[in-house]
Amino acid sequence: KAGVTQTPRYLIKTRGQQVTLSCSPISGHRSVSWYQQTPGQGLQFLFEYFSETQRNKGNFPGRFSGRQFSNSRSEMNVSTLELGDSALYLCASSWDGQVKDTQYFGPGTRLTVL
Amino acid sequence: AQTVTQSQPEMSVQEAETVTLSCTYDTSENNYYLFWYKQPPSRQMILVIRQEAYKQQNATENRFSVNFQKAAKSFSLKISDSQLGDTAMYFCAFRAGGTSYGKLTFGQGTILTVHP
Numbered sequence A: 001k002a003g004v005t006q007t008p009r010y011l012i013k014t015r016g017q018q019v020t021l022s023c024s025p026i027s028g029h030r031s032v033s034w035y036q037q038t039p040g041q042g043l044q045f046l047f048e049y050f051s052e053t054q055r056n057k058g059n060f061p062g063r064f065s066g067r068q069f070s071n072s073r074s075e076m077n078v079s080t081l082e083l084g085d086s087a088l089y090l091c092a093s094s095w096d097g098q099v100k101d102t103q104y105f106g107p108g109t110r111l112t113v114l
Numbered sequence B: 001a002q003t004v005t006q007s008q009p010e011m012s013v014q015e016a017e018t019v020t021l022s023c024t025y026d027t028s029e030n031n032y033y034l035f036w037y038k039q040p041p042s043r044q045m046i047l048v049i050r051q052e053a054y055k056q057q058n059a060t061e062n063r064f065s066v067n068f069q070k071a072a073k074s075f076s077l078k079i080s081d082s083q084l085g086d087t088a089m090y091f092c093a094f095r096a097g098g099t100s101y102g103k104l105t106f107g108q109g110t111i112l113t114v115h116p
Helices: none
Strands: A005-007 A010-013 A019-024 A031-038 A042-050 A053-057 A064-068 A074-078 A087-094 A109-113 B003-005 B010-014 B019-021 B024-026 B032-039 B046-052 B064-069 B074-079 B088-096 B110-115
Touching: A005 A087, A010 A019, A019 A087, A019 A109, A031 A074, A042 A064, A042 A074, A053 A064, A074 A087, B003 B088, B010 B019, B019 B110, B024 B074, B032 B064, B032 B074, B046 B064, B046 B074, B074 B088
Parallel strands: A010 A109, B010 B110
Antiparallel strands: A005 A019, A019 A074, A031 A042, A031 A087, A042 A053, A064 A074, A087 A109, B003 B024, B019 B074, B032 B046, B032 B088, B064 B074, B088 B110
16 A cells, blocks of 8 residues: 655745645545644644544644645645745644544655745 | 653664663543654654553554553653664654544654664
């Protein structure tokens, strides 16, 4: 079974631009979570989607948004990029996002904002 | 809110020896899971081991085992017979029940270096 895939793997953008990252979950997984990883703040939860609905959200500004499609693929969008948005963005998929469910991570998208 | 603390920013161990990574957490939840993930230089997060809070028996996966002390809110990872491939950043993570759908709360991580 193929793992979680994320595209693109690397991105360079400039301040003020917007960016869209994509995540394809493991086949059969319906829950997709997104995390931001930075050296200063560590790993922080952005949001989770299940059956095209956002069920949970972390403490990030509204510039960070996401969506999920009927095939469970998910995208996250960051508008009006700031230098501090430079990070590794990880997505993780699981069966249904419940407490006993194990999350499997993708390789991440490295975003650099200049 | 839940918090996870890893007090050892860096650890090192000789190949074939045993090392223990520490993790403490704070929560008022009764239904939760704890995880250890490793992140090698490739940055791919890999699940090492998981523990259900309701189970008193400590989880074991080959060379990896945990010491789960629920009352002390402690969840340490023991790696036996360390191998060079164990070199990675290790994250302790907490997962609550209820409406915390899809959310893992991570500690700050411990960089483990295995020396030949």
